[in-house]
Amino acid sequence: MRTPALILAALVAAPPLAGQGQAPSPAQQAAVRARQELFRAKRVPREAGFRVFIVPDMEGMGSAVDIHEVIAGNEGERYRTLTSPDYWDRFRLLLTKEVNATIAGARTAGARSFVVNEGHGGNMFANVLPWDLDTAAILVRGFPKPLVMVTGIDSTFGTLMFTGAHANAGSPGVMAHNFAFDSFTVNGKKLNEVGINALIAGEMGVSVSLVSGDDVLLAETREMIGGDFVPVLTKRAVGRMAAITYSPARVRSMLRTAAAEAVRREMRGQIRPFTMARPYRVDFTLRASYPDSVVTAVAGLTDFKLEQTGARSFRLVTDSAREMGYLLDTIEQVVLR
Numbered sequence: 246m247r248t249p250a251l252i253l254a255a256l257v258a259a260p261p262l263a264g265q266g267q268a269p270s271p272a273q274q275a276a277v278r279a280r281q282e283l284f285r286a287k288r289v290p291r292e293a294g295f296r297v298f299i300v301p302d303m304e305g306m307g308s309a310v311d312i313h314e315v316i317a318g319n320e321g322e323r324y325r326t327l328t329s330p331d332y333w334d335r336f337r338l339l340l341t342k343e344v345n346a347t348i349a350g351a352r353t354a355g356a357r358s359f360v361v362n363e364g365h366g367g368n369m370f371a372n373v374l375p376w377d378l379d380t381a382a383i384l385v386r387g388f389p390k391p392l393v394m395v396t397g398i399d400s401t402f403g404t405l406m407f408t409g410a411h412a413n414a415g416s417p418g419v420m421a422h423n424f425a426f427d428s429f430t431v432n433g434k435k436l437n438e439v440g441i442n443a444l445i446a447g448e449m450g451v452s453v454s455l456v457s458g459d460d461v462l463l464a465e466t467r468e469m470i471g472g473d474f475v476p477v478l479t480k481r482a483v484g485r486m487a488a489i490t491y492s493p494a495r496v497r498s499m500l501r502t503a504a505a506e507a508v509r510r511e512m513r514g515q516i517r518p519f520t521m522a523r524p525y526r527v528d529f530t531l532r533a534s535y536p537d538s539v540v541t542a543v544a545g546l547t548d549f550k551l552e553q554t555g556a557r558s559f560r561l562v563t564d565s566a567r568e569m570g571y572l573l574d575t576i577e578q579v580v581l582r
């Protein structure tokens with residue numbers, strides 16, 4: 246994901262939460278909760294055979310190093326000048342081809358059903374080109390969506406794969422960040438975006454079998470969720486917006502091979518879902534770059550029983566990782582107004 250995703254959420258949220266500096270009213274919060282629950286019952290069509298859920302992001306994909314390559318420019322005022330349509334357009338196609346390569350690889354190992362949920366906030370979570378996507382894939386696109394990066398996943402999936410993922414906020418990875426946070430931990434353990442979503446999926450019994458991204462992302466994700474997944478090293482970070490890269494075709498070839506191996510590992514039962522002890526103690530610190538009004542607004546999210554633990558820090562104690570996912574969706578709508 247990427248910050249603009251959050252902005253988008255604010256733009257298209259229905260109903261809108263309060264503006265910056267205003268805590269959303271209980272009625273506004275209840276309406277957001279109602280929307281989350283409404284879509285909870287909706288599932289992607291169920292299909293026979295081994296099912297793969299794929300979350301493609303852009304920052305960690307092959308060749309991408311610069312924010313202009315992953316932003317469409319329609320995500321909010323701040324992002325207008327951060328795009329170059331020529332770049333973004335080209336990278337959409339590369340993104341789509343990475344997803345196709347992942348599907349093709351998984352298919353050779355026996356996977357038969359594929360759901361792709363847009364994980365990147367550029368262009369309002371609509372970057373994959375539907376007309377160029379493998380025709381077997383069901384595509385979840387647009388924003389806001391209740392579980393953001395894993396909206397649509399359920400216990401019928403055999404595995405979860407992350408392509409083009411990026412490293413955690415504060416790390417030396419390419420375009421590193423983590424939702425709206427400078428820090429995010431569960432039971433004291435740091436989680437990046439892959440880790441957070443792995444926990445939500447793990448609660449449904451679904452494990453992560455493939456992660457692609459830069460070297461920093463792969464190392465930290467192994468540390469967080471264990472090393473059972475098949476890694477795909479798309480590039481080596483040498484700066485926040487610089488990397489040693491491969492040909493896109495070579496990255497696709499690696500994805501094909503890795504996805505096949507990932508499905509085989511899952512079928513052999515060699516990958517454990519990522520779980521943590523309950524209740525989950527979720528501690529997060531809002532980005533220092535946000536105005537104080539954002540802190541006030543998050544403090545006003547009474548629907549979530551948040552405890553403020555520091556100037557910009559909060560704690561949620563919950564037995565449900567899904568609840569944590571709903572909180573992420575709601576915070577995104579608050580932060581970016």
Ligand SMILES: [Zn+2]
Nearest residue numbers: 246247303365
């Ligand atoms: Zn992203």
